[in-house]
Amino acid sequence: MNRWRQLAGYGVGAGLTLLCTLAGMAMAPRFDIVNIAMVYLLAVVVMALRFARGAAIFAAALSVAAFDYLFVPPAGAFTIHDAQYLLTLAIMLAVALVISELTARSRRENAARTALAVQAETERIRSTLLASISHDLRTPLAVMAGASSSLAERAEQLSAEERRSLAQSVYAQARDMADQVDKVLQMTRLEMGAITPARDWAAISEIVGSVLARLRERLSGHILVVDIAPDAPLVRVDAGLIEQVLTNLLENAARHTPRGTLVHVRVVMQGGELIVSVEDFGPGLEGRGVQRVFDKFHGRADESRPAGMGLGLAICRAIVLLHGGRIWAEHMSGGGAAFRFALSLEQVPSAPAET
Amino acid sequence: MDEVRKSILVIEDEPEIRRFLRAALGAEGYKVVEAGTGRRGSIDAAVHKPDLAIVDLGLPDFDGVEVVRRIREWSPMPVIVLSARTQERAKIDALDAGADDYVTKPFGVGELLARVRVALRNAVRTAGGRVLRMGDASVDLESRQAWRDGQPLRLTPIEYKLLACLARRLSLVVTHRELLVEVWGPTHAKDTHYLRIYMKQLRDKLEADPVQPRYLVTETGVGYRLLTDETA
Numbered sequence A: 001m002n003r004w005r006q007l008a009g010y011g012v013g014a015g016l017t018l019l020c021t022l023a024g025m026a027m028a029p030r031f032d033i034v035n036i037a038m039v040y041l042l043a044v045v046v047m048a049l050r051f052a053r054g055a056a057i058f059a060a061a062l063s064v065a066a067f068d069y070l071f072v073p074p075a076g077a078f079t080i081h082d083a084q085y086l087l088t089l090a091i092m093l094a095v096a097l098v099i100s101e102l103t104a105r106s107r108r109e110n111a112a113r114t115a116l117a118v119q120a121e122t123e124r125i126r127s128t129l130l131a132s133i134s135h136d137l138r139t140p141l142a143v144m145a146g147a148s149s150s151l152a153e154r155a156e157q158l159s160a161e162e163r164r165s166l167a168q169s170v171y172a173q174a175r176d177m178a179d180q181v182d183k184v185l186q187m188t189r190l191e192m193g194a195i196t197p198a199r200d201w202a203a204i205s206e207i208v209g210s211v212l213a214r215l216r217e218r219l220s221g222h223i224l225v226v227d228i229a230p231d232a233p234l235v236r237v238d239a240g241l242i243e244q245v246l247t248n249l250l251e252n253a254a255r256h257t258p259r260g261t262l263v264h265v266r267v268v269m270q271g272g273e274l275i276v277s278v279e280d281f282g283p284g285l286e287g288r289g290v291q292r293v294f295d296k297f298h299g300r301a302d303e304s305r306p307a308g309m310g311l312g313l314a315i316c317r318a319i320v321l322l323h324g325g326r327i328w329a330e331h332m333s334g335g336g337a338a339f340r341f342a343l344s345l346e347q348v349p350s351a352p353a354e355t
Numbered sequence B: 001m002d003e004v005r006k007s008i009l010v011i012e013d014e015p016e017i018r019r020f021l022r023a024a025l026g027a028e029g030y031k032v033v034e035a036g037t038g039r040r041g042s043i044d045a046a047v048h049k050p051d052l053a054i055v056d057l058g059l060p061d062f063d064g065v066e067v068v069r070r071i072r073e074w075s076p077m078p079v080i081v082l083s084a085r086t087q088e089r090a091k092i093d094a095l096d097a098g099a100d101d102y103v104t105k106p107f108g109v110g111e112l113l114a115r116v117r118v119a120l121r122n123a124v125r126t127a128g129g130r131v132l133r134m135g136d137a138s139v140d141l142e143s144r145q146a147w148r149d150g151q152p153l154r155l156t157p158i159e160y161k162l163l164a165c166l167a168r169r170l171s172l173v174v175t176h177r178e179l180l181v182e183v184w185g186p187t188h189a190k191d192t193h194y195l196r197i198y199m200k201q202l203r204d205k206l207e208a209d210p211v212q213p214r215y216l217v218t219e220t221g222v223g224y225r226l227l228t229d230e231t232a
Helices: A002-028 A035-049 A055-072 A085-158 A162-193 A204-215 A239-256 A308-321 B015-029 B038-049 B064-074 B088-096 B109-124 B157-167 B175-184 B193-206
Strands: A201-202 A221-228 A235-237 A262-270 A274-280 A326-331 A337-344 B007-011 B031-035 B052-056 B078-083 B103-104 B131-134 B139-140 B145-148 B151-153 B173-177 B216-219 B223-226
Touching: A002 A035, A002 A055, A035 A055, A035 A085, A055 A085, A085 A162, A162 A308, A201 A204, A201 B193, A204 A221, A204 A239, A204 A262, A204 A274, A204 B193, A204 B216, A235 A239, A235 B139, A239 A262, A239 A274, A239 A308, A239 A337, A308 A326, A308 A337, B007 B015, B007 B038, B015 B031, B015 B109, B031 B038, B038 B052, B038 B064, B038 B223, B052 B064, B052 B109, B064 B078, B064 B088, B078 B088, B078 B109, B088 B173, B088 B175, B103 B109, B139 B193, B145 B193, B157 B175, B157 B193, B157 B223, B173 B175, B175 B193, B175 B223, B193 B216
Parallel strands: A221 A262, B007 B031, B007 B052, B052 B078, B078 B103
Antiparallel strands: A201 A235, A262 A274, A274 A337, A326 A337, B131 B139, B139 B145, B145 B151, B173 B223, B216 B223
16 A cells, blocks of 8 residues: 555656656746746655655656756756756755655654544543543442451351341442443443444344343333334344443433333334434433533543443444444433434345245 | 252363352252363263253363364253353354353353253253143144133244244243244244244234243344243
């Protein structure tokens, strides 16, 4: 690729020189020879600005040769009689060298600046990530260390009931931590482009059903209503990833709305798309920007918030985008928030008919 | 319970995981044989002839899928694989290679023990000739008759075939590929949309709430699992 670009530079150099030569020939009868040199000089400057040094020097040398041979008297020979044309030639070479050096330097500086900016952004994300991980992981770790050490060192003094409850809290915290770690890993893999969706025909009702089965306990405090268009066609998606999107949306709804409120899962078809919504009747998105909720670590500002908001929605967005879909949040008219994502529908191949 | 203690071979490289598996399985009355590598495990499977093998998919020497394949070359013993969440592909490969079920790490012991019980029970049960009871609905696979709320229910031949295939491995996961090959033939091994359409039909006929099925359970990205009132 780079090799081709280099070769292209030499090609353009030769072409430009030829162009200048033709222009010079047209000018020769009426213009002073020094002005023709200016035309060549312009070409050399352009070359030095646009291409690597090699190609610029090549163009300068070619221009000098052409200028000398065709225009400097005696025309048709490489001899140089007049010292001032020698100067013209030297200047042309010098210009090529100086400008290409300047361009190269500014290119290097630009690249360095961009690299620095990228590094600063990476640094920022990394430190937010560390802060969030240390908060989300340290608490469960503290609980696990405390509870398990009580079991290991003080088991005899504890009643069976106390032992069971300590062990259960270790188990619950460990599960929670595993979820958090999974999210961090998933986000990293999504960002590195290490996830290729394994797309296959899937029924959205199955995805919804399997998410609800998995979240049954976590959603038990809410009133769940499911509305799926009965004729919803199959979608070609990575069912596991879409299941994760819906899981994160429902977990968020359960986490950020009061117990006893309604959570509504809706699937409708609209304009060649399947739109999956999770609507809640909680406090809504407050003043927060409806798009910014999908940013990584958005909602991290306040450490006292329930954990987990940092990556869930960012993962949702990454997965939906990976499927070529759209995801967005809306304020609900009665308060509450709606999170929706749209997947484009494709023609489902027919299945064999059966009587 | 008085019969000979069932033995379980655990092939897992992490000693800490082996430790709690040993404790949990031992407390349940199973005799536990342990192997830390795939090579060792394949040999132990042949030497000890355990009643069931638990195989980790993340072994250091060779792939857990390869262990499953080697065991299946000579033995129908039930095999349960342990997989991490990032090993989706390996999990499906292991199931297609003949593993009976899987448990995703991290797992609770209760979940694993339930899978072990089902797999051991399934190994001795003979297929066919039984009636599947699923709440208000029941299906007799032998006579090809079905009822719902006491009324006869019409199932198509493909629906019966699909149910029979799932029932042969009752309570265990059956992969998309297995179902497609069994019901529609090897040329349709990748026509997942057939399955989606027929599973929906079956759920509409048999389940009280087809979106939240109790008996025809989805294993996302992997396959399906059939439960009945006796096993659910």
